[in-house]
Amino acid sequence: MHLLILGGTTEARRLAELLHGTPGLEVTSSLAGRVASPRLPPGGTRVGGFGGAEGLTAWLREHGADAVVDATHPFAGTISFHAARAAATARVPLLALRRPGWTPVEGDRWHEAGSLEEAARLLPALGRRVFLTTGRTGLAAFADLEQLWFLVRSVDAPEPPHPAAMEVLLDRGPFTLDGERGLLRRHRIDVVVT
Ligand SMILES: NC(=O)c1ccc[n+]([C@@H]2O[C@H](COP(=O)([O-])OP(=O)(O)OC[C@H]3O[C@@H](n4cnc5c(N)ncnc54)[C@H](OP(=O)(O)O)[C@@H]3O)[C@@H](O)[C@H]2O)c1
Numbered sequence: 625m626h627l628l629i630l631g632g633t634t635e636a637r638r639l640a641e642l643l644h645g646t647p648g649l650e651v652t653s654s655l656a657g658r659v660a661s662p663r664l665p666p667g668g669t670r671v672g673g674f675g676g677a678e679g680l681t682a683w684l685r686e687h688g689a690d691a692v693v694d695a696t697h698p699f700a701g702t703i704s705f706h707a708a709r710a711a712a713t714a715r716v717p718l719l720a721l722r723r724p725g726w727t728p729v730e731g732d733r734w735h736e737a738g739s740l741e742e743a744a745r746l747l748p749a750l751g752r753r754v755f756l757t758t759g760r761t762g763l764a765a766f767a768d769l770e771q772l773w774f775l776v777r778s779v780d781a782p783e784p785p786h787p788a789a790m791e792v793l794l795d796r797g798p799f800t801l802d803g804e805r806g807l808l809r810r811h812r813i814d815v816v817v818t
Contacts, residue, residue, distance in 0.1 A: 625690045626650045628683075630707055631665065632658070634798050635721055636695035640665035652687070656703070658761075659779045659796075680710035689714070695721040699759075740765035743817050747772060751814025755807070758817055763787065766817075775811050 627643070629636050631653045640653045644666040652668040662671070674680040684692065694707040704720065711718035728734055735750065737743035740762045747754060747769060755775045756766065760782035766774065767785040774790040776782060781792060791811075808816070 626652070626688055627691050627693065628687075628689045629653045629665075629693045630696050630703060631655055632662075632700065633695055633697050635723075636693075637663065637665040639693065639695060639721070640667050643667070652689075656700075663796075674706070674710075677706040677709040677713070680706050681713045684710060684714040684716050689716055692716055692718045693721060694718060698723055698725075744769060747815065747817070753812055753814045755811065755813045755816045775807075775813065 625648060627649060629640055629651060631637060631640070632655050636653060640651055643649060643651050650668065652670060653665045654674075655662050655664075655669065655671045656673060657671045674683050683689070692707055692711050694704050696703050696707075707718060707720075710716075735746050737746055740758060743758075744765045747766070748771060752771070753773050753775070754766075755777070756763070757777055760776070760778035760780060763776065763782050763786040766772075766787050769787055770789070772787065772789065774787045775793060776786070776790055777793045777795055779794070779796045781794060793807075807813075
C-alpha cells in the first residue's frame with residue numbers, strides 16, 4: 625500500500641514516524657517547500673506544489689497512491705481543498721486530520737478578524753506591544769503600523785515589507801504552554817495576533 629501524507633506539521637511528521645517500518649506500507653510525505661531547511665520525516669519525501677488539484681490527481685495516479693492523509697496546518701486551506709478534490713477524482717480515500725479548534729472560555733477577550741488586513745485595522749485600539757504568530761508571509765499587512773512594536777515569530781527570517789519596530793524570533797513549533805506564557809511576560813505583550 626502506498627500512502628501519501630500531506631504534511632508540514634508536527635502531526636504529519638509524527639504520523640510518518642509511527643508508520644515507518646510497517647511491513648507492506650510505503651509512505652511518501654509531501655512538503656510545500658516554504659521552509660529553507662525543513663525537518664524531514666522518515667520514509668519517502670517530496671517537496672513542492674503539485675500544480676493544483678489536477679496536478680495532485682495526476683500524482684496520485686502516476687505513483688499508484690492507495691490513500692491520502694491531509695495532515696496540513698489549519699491555516700493551509702488551499703491544499704486541503706485540492707486534496708479533497710483530487711482524492712475524489714482519483715477515487716482514493718482521504719483522511720483529514722483536524723486539530724480541534726479553540727473554544728472561548730470565561731475571561732477571554734477575542735476580537736475576530738476576517739483577514740490579516742482587518743486584524744491590522746483593529747490593532748491600534750487593542751495595545752502597543754503585539755505578538756504576531758501569523759508567519760513571515762503576512763507581515764506586509766502590518767507594515768504601516770508605526771506606533772506599534774511587534775514580536776514576530778517565524779521559521780525563516782522575514783523579508784520586507786514588514787513593521788519598522790519589530791523583533792524577530794526564529795523558532796519552530798511545537799511550543800509549550802509554559803514557554804508561551806514566559807514569552808508573553810518577557811516581552812510585555814498586550815495583544816496576540818494568531
Ligand atoms: N499556513 C500556515 O500558517 C502554516 C503553518 C505551519 C505549517 N504550514 C504548512 O506549510 C505548507 C504551506 O502552507 P500554506 O498556508 O501556504 O498552504 P496553502 O495556502 O493551503 O497551499 C498553497 C499551495 O502550496 C502547495 N502546498 C501546500 N501544502 C503542500 C504540501 N503539504 N505538499 C505539497 N504542496 C503543498 C500547493 O501548491 P499546488 O497547488 O501547486 O499543489 C497549494 O496550492 C502546508 O503544507 C502547511 O501544512 C503552514
